[in-house]
Amino acid sequence: MQKSEATMTPQEHAQHIVHLLLDAQREWPSVTDCDRLDRAFADLNGRGIVARQNFACCKLAPDFHLGKRPGLLAIARDVKLHARGI
Numbered sequence: 001m002q003k004s005e006a007t008m009t010p011q012e013h014a015q016h017i018v019h020l021l022l023d024a025q026r027e028w029p030s031v032t033d034c035d036r037l038d039r040a041f042a043d044l045n046g047r048g049i050v051a052r053q054n055f056a057c058c059k060l061a062p063d064f065h066l067g068k069r070p071g072l073l074a075i076a077r078d079v080k081l082h083a084r085g086i
């Protein structure tokens with residue numbers, strides 16, 4: 001008989017969550033959206049287009065890193081504004 005989540009120890013609760021995640025992962029398709037996104041970014045970078053995935057912790061990080069490359073800071077800002085509908 002399985003304990004209810006309310007009576008589980010923190011370790012039991014963590015193990016329960018891991019088992020739930022692993023069960024869900026078994027149902028994933030062999031190629032996920034994340035895999036396709038990884039390939040798209042790799043393709044862009046392979047074509048010489050600067051594309052970064054999970055790149056910035058804040059607005060300042062991409063400005064700092066892309067600002068070191070001529071012309072890219074303006075493009076990055078334009079993309080941000082476009083994404084915000086501005």
